Amino acid sequence: MEKKEMNQLKFAKAILKAAEEKNLSLRKLSAASGLEFSQVQRIAKGKVNLALSTIISLAEGLEITPSELFQYYE
Structure with missing residues (x-):
């Protein structure tokens, strides 16, 4: 598996x-x-290389900041 995919x-x-x-x-996250x-x-399956705007939209849907979302990245 390539580093990008990982x-x-x-x-x-x-x-x-x-x-x-x-x-x-995921449905509620989509709506939010x-x-x-x-x-x-597709994002949840790791199939998408995300744009910054998508990361921000996801963070907003989770009601956290993008930096808080990256804290989950291990």
Whole structure:
């Protein structure tokens, strides 16, 4: 697995962990972040190399800052 793919999977896990702590399903995260549900699903599977604007939208949907979201990145 390439480093890029590994990083995408790690970030996907960070998003899932943050959503779990906020008791948000992917569908609710999609609605709260203004992103299409199918896009959130692909992100959660680590299939998408995210743009900064998408990271910000996800953080807003989780009601945390982007820097707080990156704290989940291990």
